[in-house]
Amino acid sequence: MAETPAHLKIKKDAENMRILLVEDNPDHSYLVRKSVNEALRSQVEIAESGEQGVMRLGNEKYDLIISDFNLPGMSGLEVLKTIKEMGVDAPFIMLTGQGDEKVAVSAMQAGAYNYVVKDDVCYTILPRVISETLTQFRADKEKERLEREIREKSEALEKANRELKKLDELKSQFISSVSHEFKNPLNSIQESIALVLDGIVNPTEPKGKRVMEIAQNSTERLTILVNDLLDFSKLEAGKMKMEKEPVDIRGVLTEALDSMSPLAEKRKITLTCAPAAHKMIVFADPMRIVQVLTNLISNAIKYTQEGGAIRLDARSEKDPASSLQKIVVSVKDSGAGIAKENLSRIFERFEQIKQPQHRDLPALQGTGLGLSICREIVQLHQGRIWVESELGKGSTFFFTLPRYQ
Amino acid sequence: MRKKILIVDDEEDFATLSALRIGEAGFEVHIETDGGKAFQRIQELNPDAVLLDIMLQTDDGLSLLKKIKKEMPQVIVIVITGKAMLMGDIFKMEGAAAFFKKPIDVKELVKKIQELTQ
Ligand SMILES: Nc1ncnc2c1ncn2[C@@H]1O[C@H](COP(=O)(O)OP(=O)(O)OP(=O)(O)O)[C@@H](O)[C@H]1O
Numbered sequence: 113m114a115e116t117p118a119h120l121k122i123k124k125d126a127e128n129m130r131i132l133l134v135e136d137n138p139d140h141s142y143l144v145r146k147s148v149n150e151a152l153r154s155q156v157e158i159a160e161s162g163e164q165g166v167m168r169l170g171n172e173k174y175d176l177i178i179s180d181f182n183l184p185g186m187s188g189l190e191v192l193k194t195i196k197e198m199g200v201d202a203p204f205i206m207l208t209g210q211g212d213e214k215v216a217v218s219a220m221q222a223g224a225y226n227y228v229v230k231d232d233v234c235y236t237i238l239p240r241v242i243s244e245t246l247t248q249f250r251a252d253k254e255k256e257r258l259e260r261e262i263r264e265k266s267e268a269l270e271k272a273n274r275e276l277k278k279l280d281e282l283k284s285q286f287i288s289s290v291s292h293e294f295k296n297p298l299n300s301i302q303e304s305i306a307l308v309l310d311g312i313v314n315p316t317e318p319k320g321k322r323v324m325e326i327a328q329n330s331t332e333r334l335t336i337l338v339n340d341l342l343d344f345s346k347l348e349a350g351k352m353k354m355e356k357e358p359v360d361i362r363g364v365l366t367e368a369l370d371s372m373s374p375l376a377e378k379r380k381i382t383l384t385c386a387p388a389a390h391k392m393i394v395f396a397d398p399m400r401i402v403q404v405l406t407n408l409i410s411n412a413i414k415y416t417q418e419g420g421a422i423r424l425d426a427r428s429e430k431d432p433a434s435s436l437q438k439i440v441v442s443v444k445d446s447g448a449g450i451a452k453e454n455l456s457r458i459f460e461r462f463e464q465i466k467q468p469q470h471r472d473l474p475a476l477q478g479t480g481l482g483l484s485i486c487r488e489i490v491q492l493h494q495g496r497i498w499v500e501s502e503l504g505k506g507s508t509f510f511f512t513l514p515r516y517q
Numbered sequence: 518m519r520k521k522i523l524i525v526d527d528e529e530d531f532a533t534l535s536a537l538r539i540g541e542a543g544f545e546v547h548i549e550t551d552g553g554k555a556f557q558r559i560q561e562l563n564p565d566a567v568l569l570d571i572m573l574q575t576d577d578g579l580s581l582l583k584k585i586k587k588e589m590p591q592v593i594v595i596v597i598t599g600k601a602m603l604m605g606d607i608f609k610m611e612g613a614a615a616f617f618k619k620p621i622d623v624k625e626l627v628k629k630i631q632e633l634t635q
Pocket of ligand 1: 340407411412413415445447448449450458459480481482483484507
């Protein structure tokens with residue numbers, strides 16, 4: 113298809129406009145209307161005074177305003193100034209008398225887009241002036257929009273940059289705190305061995321036994337740290353593969369429950385699971401889901417006082433968005449709870465929110481990676497993980513898994 | 518008479534291990550893992566020296582240090598911290614006799630205790 117010539121295009125753009133003409137002289141109005149109607153097929157409405165024009169512009173939207181300068185009451189310049197203050201956003205063309213350059217200049221200064229000197233030919237050139245004005249106006253608007261967009265984009269970039277910097281800081285903090293986390297248990301192991309080698313304690317006697325237990329706890333703790341770090345780096349590199357298979361979630365819950373029961377018992381916390389009577393088959397990597405569950409349960413134990421309770425549950429639900437069935441697994445504790453402002457942060461990498469916890473079970477201390485690993489694993493199952501919590505009352509962690517169809 | 522040492526640290530494992538070696542060096546060692554009870558314990562025991570973990574969870578270690586130095590200035594306080602960021606100078610200014618950063622070489626710690634309690 114041949115391209116439309118530029119001047120026709122401009123005209124096309126100026127067609128079907130709604131134009132307001134402020135003009136007290138009916139002869140002039142007639143001429144303007146006629147020429148605009150013919151050339152631009154646009155509708156011209158007439159206000160017979162400046163006051164009337166302002167009123168109309170207050171109530172209705174026009175694409176363009178043409179106003180005579182010499183009006184009986186309010187002058188064209190006053191009309192222009194008033195509607196600018198009102199925030200009317202349409203280009204304004206001033207009609208001035210011959211030899212009235214001063215008027216034209218002050219109109220342009222007040223924000224008019226164009227002016228036309230009233231003479232015999234003015235009605236013939238008016239359509240062109242109108243379409244040029246509209247083109248200019250639109251170009252200006254587009255420029256403004258682009259500028260705004262650029263501003264917004266660069267703000268977004270700056271924000272992203274700040275966030276990256278923060279992540280970088282968190283990472284350095286994390287590395288220093290992790291090396292610390294490694295040093296302490298290592299130190300305990302060394303000291304335990306030294307106590308035995310130096311003959312200060314004897315492993316066959318109660319004191320020596322206690323020392324060996326401490327060494328054992330410390331090795332357990334190191335194992336957890338190393339595993340967390342390995343998982344984390346695998347996830348970061350996108351190298352963790354999920355070995356998904358159809359599996360009954362009830363079996364997965366039971367396995368997690370069995371492995372965490374001793375720890376819960378030690379802290380005198382009741383850990384229960386009331387599995388549904390029917391099978392609930394999910395498509396998931398059972399080992400990884402057990403890992404998510406043990407992580408959530410160990411957190412729950414960590415932040416729950418003696419005598420508290422932790423409850424595991426799984427229920428089937430229809431996803432309102434996809435109308436597919438999914439399984440919602442939950443771990444509910446009666447523990448410390450999480451402050452509202454921290455609810456979304458706790459799933460982030462490296463984020464550890466300091467709060468009183470029980471340090472007498474060293475196997476529970478972690479890196480602050482636990483929940484972010486859980487989130488990654490759940491996401492690799494196209495699931496979602498979230499928490500509902502009230503300070504002092506307890507927390508419930510939920511995650512979803514796709515139901516095997 | 519054996520000199521009395523009180524370890525105030527809520528990390529029980531670490532306290533236990535250091536207590537054994539310090540005890541072996543001829544001191545009478547006590548452990549307090551509850552920061553909230555620490556000051557009362559110090560008043561009851563009137564130890565020669567206190568090993569104070571400044572990162573206690575139940576109580577602020579720094580204010581505990583100030584309180585000890587104000588009310589029982591004769592007690593030698595050795596500050597221990599797990600936080601690398603904290604400066605030893607601050608604790609010395611507040612009257613701590615020595616400052617150790619975890620992980621601690623317990624043998625060094627014993628030497629320091631011996632030196633300070635002589
Ligand atoms: N059940 C819970 N009750 C209260 N707070 C919790 C609970 N689970 C997690 N949190 C909060 O969320 C934070 C992040 O948890 P996350 O599991 O990622 O790290 P962590 O518990 O410090 O270490 P770990 O790597 O051993 O899990 C914790 O520091 C804690 O403040």
